[in-house]
Amino acid sequence: MTMRFDGQVAIVTGAGGGLGREHALALAARGARVVINDLGGARDGSGGSASAAEAVVAEIEAAGGEAIANAASVTDYAAVQAMVDQAMAKWGRIDILVNNAGVLRDKSFAKMEIEDFRFVVDVHLMGAVNCTKAVWEIMRGQNYGRIVMTTSSSGLYGNFGQSNYGAAKMALVGLMQTLSIEGAKNDIRVNCLAPTAHTRMTEDLGAALPLEALSPALVTPGLLYLVSRDAPSRAILAAGAGGFERAYVTLTQGAFITGEDAPEQVAARFDAISDRTGEIVPEMGIAQGMIELTKAKKAHGG
Ligand code: NAI
Structure with a gap:
């Protein structure tokens, strides 16, 4: 059966470009009404403009879909709350939250300023916390909600120069683990997506594959499943270039050891x-x- 989102309302943060834009276009094409949130700043989080979000809204409307633009920074709880109020005033419910907004400030830990660490944690971790907190009571009241945290292989497995980003991304896994437990009785399902795609965030990496092979559109099917009615909960889904894998936090059988030695x-x-x-x-x-x-x-x- 075709996966549809008719009658549902979704918020996608950082949806002015890259992966967020693809997720938002796909949700709208399958019937969802979508809040396109994007601060519209540079890759390192500087600057800002509403035009990135507005351009995606125009694309969705041109295709016959429904969307509204929002330029709140996910780091600003009052602005996030206003975004949620805006969606509720217009559409009366929020079924899906895709925490996707993100920035990079890469440097080896030796050279990293504390401020660059704090900023990256603030956008990825606290940004997702702010947005999730702002929709949580609404989803509990509806007895329905689907939330995705965008994690990263850098968080799950580490990457040189990304201690700030990796720490923030793994923190989102911890957030997801507990929220999926707390949300279960109200059918709020919470998952993580670990994408790989060519976007402005990864444009310096020099792809080993042709860029089309790393299109963000190849990640979006995984996101759609994680926010669908039949979504799992507590999954960490890795996705990129058409590959889909699942990551787990596991525990070995170990040993029993006590005593002096x-x-x-x-x-x-x-x-x-x-x-x-x-x-x-x-x-x-x-x-x-x-x-x-x-x-x-x-x-x-x-
Ligand atoms: P991108 O830079 O194209 O998209 C990020 C978007 O977030 C931008 O449009 C930016 O304006 C927006 N944004 C930044 N700070 C914001 C704030 N405070 N409030 C609202 N919006 C804000 O990069 P991409 O690759 O599409 O990244 C999307 C997500 O996927 C990010 O969370 C990123 O960390 C994650 N990711 C991407 C990977 C990749 O291979 N591209 C790999 C692993 C994770």
Whole structure:
């Protein structure tokens, strides 16, 4: 069956270009009414203009869809709240939030100013927190919501020169893990998307593939699934160039070690602790403690 979003309202942050624009165009083409949010600044977050968002609204309207432009910075909670009020006043509900807005200020940690660290965390992490907080009660009241956090391979696995960006992106995974648990009883599903695409953000990287092969449009199908009625929750979906993979935060079976020489034993048995045979994906944080207690009980004959 075709995936449709008729009657639904979506907010896509940073939708004036790149991935956000593709997500917004696709949602609108499949029936959603979309708030096109974009500050319209440079890649490093400087400057700003409403024209980026307005151009995407014009594209959607030209194709027969419905959209409104919004130039709030996701870092400004009052402006984000006003954006949500604007959508509610016009359409009366918010079904989908795509936290996509982002900036880069790459430097090795040795050379990075604290201000550049703080700024990148503020846009990616607090930007997503602000937008999510502003729609959370609405989604709870509707007993329906779909939220995506845009994470990154740099957060999941690290990347030279991106300590600020990587820390912010992995923080979004932590945010998603807890919100998916808290949102479950109101059918609010929260997921992460880890994209790879040629956009202005990645234009310096020098692609190994022709640029069309890295089109943002090849990521958007993954986003659409994550915000659809049948979406999973708590998934980390990687997507790029037509490839789709899933990332997990796992826990190994490990070992039980106590006693005087425990530090030496941890060192000696680090390979066994690291062995991935039988590793699990805990349902929630408390699972780690339960596994540890079970080992202790066993060791004490319980
Ligand atoms: P982009 O630079 O084309 O898009 C980011 C958009 O966010 C821009 O239009 C920008 O104006 C907007 N923005 C920045 N700060 C904002 C703020 N404070 N408030 C509202 N809007 C703001 O880059 P791209 O690649 O489309 O990035 C989209 C998301 O995907 C970002 O979160 C990025 O970190 C993430 N990502 C992209 C990857 C890629 O390969 N392109 C890889 C991994 C993650």
